[in-house]
Amino acid sequence: MSFTEEIEELESAEDFLQYFELEYDPSVVHVNRLHILQRFHDYLHQAGDKMPEDEDARQAIYKQLLHRAYFDFVESDAQTEKVFKVFKMGEPQTVFVPLTDIK
Numbered sequence: 001m002s003f004t005e006e007i008e009e010l011e012s013a014e015d016f017l018q019y020f021e022l023e024y025d026p027s028v029v030h031v032n033r034l035h036i037l038q039r040f041h042d043y044l045h046q047a048g049d050k051m052p053e054d055e056d057a058r059q060a061i062y063k064q065l066l067h068r069a070y071f072d073f074v075e076s077d078a079q080t081e082k083v084f085k086v087f088k089m090g091e092p093q094t095v096f097v098p099l100t101d102i103k
Contacts, residue, residue, distance in 0.1 A: 002055065003055040003058065003059050004055075006019070007019070007062070012033065013029050013032075013033035013034075013036045013037050013070075014029060014033070016037070016040070016066055017029065017066065017070065020062065020063040020066055020067075021063075022066065022067055022070065024070060025074070028070070029070075031073075035073055036066075036069050036070055036072075036073055037069075039069035039072055039073075040065060040066050040069040043065040043068060043069055044062070044065060047061065047065065
């Protein structure tokens with residue numbers, strides 16, 4: 001199987017971390033698995049067209065980006081990292097609507 005085919009089979013954050021042979025703390029992954037995968041996806045998207053054609057080089061970059069995504073949540077937390085839109089939303093705001101505007 002090619003590298004692309006192999007990673008298409010991976011489903012969980014743990015699968016990715018094990019595939020790339022990265023040591024990880026299960027308690028960090030348990031709480032942040034979706035955030036880690038989304039951050040990994042974001043890093044891959046940022047790399048975009050800069051990915052090498054060579055599978056070994058590409059695999060090394062994927063491993064580095066996954067390691068970076070994981071450590072974002074070792075050193076911080078989901079609320080601070082604001083990976084998902086819900087964390088990027090500001091505080092609720094009060095808006096005044098005059099009675100004359102209500103129809």
